[in-house]
Amino acid sequence: MSQWLAKVIDRASTVKDSLSPVRQTALATLSEQSWPTRRTEAWRYTSLHEVAELELQQPSANANAEAPVIAGLNSIDLVFVDAQPVTDIAKLTLPAGVSINALNDADSQASRVFNQAKPSHHLFGLVNDVLAQQGLVVDVAAGAQVEQPIRIVNFVTDGVESHHRVLVNVGDNAKVTVIEHGAGNGHSMNTAYAEYVLGKESKLEHYRFAMHGENAIHMGGSHFKMGESSRLNSTIVGYGSRLTRIDTDVIHAAEHAFAKMNCIYLLAPKEHFDLHTTIEHAKPNGTSEENARGIVGDKAKAVFNGRIHIHRDAQKTLAELNNRNLLLSRGGQINTKPELEIYADDVQCAHGATVAEIAEKELYYLQTRGIPRSQALVMLNFGFVQELVNQMPNKALSEWLQPLLRERFSAMETK
């Protein structure tokens, strides 16, 4: 066990709130964990030695910040700084059928969702289980058709360690859009986990923007428990940062659920990004489509592990997984691993993974038309991920993303 994890366990005993009973189970599991090494399969390509010795401050309560303006989005904004709430929930005007409570609010009924979608094998998920006292519980009533997106923004700041949790219950036949947006470049470490329980025939449009800068360490996950005939459309956009690790789980817990997940990861030089996705087809007639694309700058390292697990009963499952990577320099590194475990015999399952280099002849062609090399590189990068950006159902978000990506691509270039 690392020094840091020992302190986490010490601190966990001081956390007392309405979630304490469920936290106890997590603490027991966490206490039995050994600190991952390179021999730990889930951490094979991602070293945690920087985390093991972290000594950061706890967040201060009087934070202030504003959510970035996104033209045409018209969202309900909930802002946090180092997981500390800035927005006064009581002052929000919420659409019919939506209730939002602070995680530590005794009436929040957080335990209805807590650890319902997130499996217990994520080490930092367990850390979040025992330490996250701040966050939100969102409940969307059965049948509510919520057009206004709910946006949760969490900024991290220099020198701080923080833990944030979001729990969302989407009622039967309800429809909602939730955006998780993490940002900040401070020398920091944060965990941010979100769980979604989708009712029968409900629809969730989900976005996770993990846009942390080169000094930040970010550990997080988005986890979905799919009800019967429910539909998920999720888009994840991640920057590399000093170290970012994101785990996602989609659990087909009932029949006829449909899950689409698009992931884009963009690594500036020397950054590290690790995405582990799991799709559990536990019931028959489920569909999942997952597309992950990454662009990796010089001396940066990306890890993609895409697991599809089709259980014995999950007949008539359709599952597709594709991962494509673009290396901007020979100094970059990509470790990609599709992992299929299929125990049912009547399923369709396809997977693919590719790694390509930036094509010099394409760059040359663009340059012969007068486009400077740096701009040509940005265009080729856009070309690589544009298809997934275009598939984002919310046009205000994809418009907002374009200039950010342009900026990101410039930062990713080797000067």
Next chain:
Amino acid sequence: MMLTIKDLQASVEEKTIIKGLNLTINPGEVHAIMGPNGAGKSTLGYVLSGREGYEVESGSIQFENQDLLEMEVDERARAGIFLAFQYPVEIPGVSNMEFMKESVNAARKERGEEPLSAAEFLKTAKAACKQVNLPLDFLKRGVNEGFSGGEKKRNEIMQMILLQPKLCILDESDSGLDIDALKVVADGVNSQRDGERSFLVVTHYQRLLDYIQPDYVHILADGKIVKSGGPELAKEVEVSGYAWLEGHEEASA
């Protein structure tokens, strides 16, 4: 003078391909370069464009009193050199429209002009698209993505029309074209002849020169211009092929 090439010697992967080439092109002139396979025709186009890996060992190239060899690929393009490729590359994901808008605006910026708005550009692009007989949906598709050989060539000519370069180098723009497509390409080129713009038409066959009338014809063999003349030289090649070159070389040796 538009372009002056003096004693050019150039190599690819340490193999010398251009072996002492001299050529002068004045504004408004159309020069054709003909020659057998392996003579160095395409290499000349790549060297003029500044392609990486095409090493100039000696000699000089002046373009409108600038030292071309000191310029990057994109600087040459913005200065007014356009190379229509024999095999244009496919770039899925980057739309033809966006690509051409960026290149047109790069050229405008160089001239100190304001960039065209999306609406203004669309209007110009549609006209150019029509001129080379390409359906308008080609603007939305990925650059050359899934285009046939003939469509790629026409797409090159469309870019030439949009970019309004000073010197157009056409590298085997006739290869693989049927007669109708050849006429579209030739008409596109001819529409751009205005007495100022110069052309360097590189071709293996005389056929294209029936439609694009050159002022001068040069025969390139083994990295050198071995014979220059008027349009009648192209006719000679059509009749007797390039077999006489061997005799010529023996005679000059």
